[in-house]
Amino acid sequence: ALGIRHVGETVAKKIARAVGSMERLQVLTKEELTAIDEVGEVIAESIIDFLAAEGNRATIERLRRAGLRFEAEDTGNGPVGDQLKDLTFVVSGVFQNFSRDGIKQAIEQHGGKVSGSISRKTSYVLAGSDMGPAKRAKADELGVPVIDEEEFQRMIGA
Numbered sequence: 001a002l003g004i005r006h007v008g009e010t011v012a013k014k015i016a017r018a019v020g021s022m023e024r025l026q027v028l029t030k031e032e033l034t035a036i037d038e039v040g041e042v043i044a045e046s047i048i049d050f051l052a053a054e055g056n057r058a059t060i061e062r063l064r065r066a067g068l069r070f071e072a073e074d075t076g077n078g079p080v081g082d083q084l085k086d087l088t089f090v091v092s093g094v095f096q097n098f099s100r101d102g103i104k105q106a107i108e109q110h111g112g113k114v115s116g117s118i119s120r121k122t123s124y125v126l127a128g129s130d131m132g133p134a135k136r137a138k139a140d141e142l143g144v145p146v147i148d149e150e151e152f153q154r155m156i157g158a
Contacts, residue, residue: 002060004050006043010113014038015047022060022070026051083156084112088121092135093128095149103152110156118144126152 018036019025025047033044050056064070089107091100091114098106103126104114118125118138125139125146139146
């Protein structure tokens with residue numbers, strides 16, 4: 001994370017997958033940036049401003065000289081389906097068949113998004129054992145369905 005304003009982990013991953021390298025990112029136009037999923041004008045301008053700042057360019061160059069690679073790697077964890085397209089999940093608790101990172105990765109691989117907090121935009125709360133009562137109460141308050149690991153696996157066809 002380079003600390004680019006308005007660019008969180010989810011957007012950064014989408015940009016990395018779409019662009020592939022820092023060199024390519026540094027030459028993209030605002031129009032090319034906004035063509036990337038979830039990148040609007042505000043984020044595009046923030047990226048352009050960040051990359052235009054001399055101090056940031058110097059930091060990127062120092063990191064590159066120190067051996068940091070700015071290329072997106074193909075981890076083999078790309079999309080495997082779109083069963084969860086347009087759905088946003090909040091993950092809470094401990095799961096039997098997935099690590100927390102593994103379940104988040106499965107959501108993204110099937111086209112879904114992961115959020116850290118429950119809101120009206122949340123499609124489902126994926127609850128493992130030891131889910132906190134505050135999250136359950138928030139989900140109930142907002143009318144967000146709470147599903148378990150078994151239901152999630154049915155959703156992705158596992």
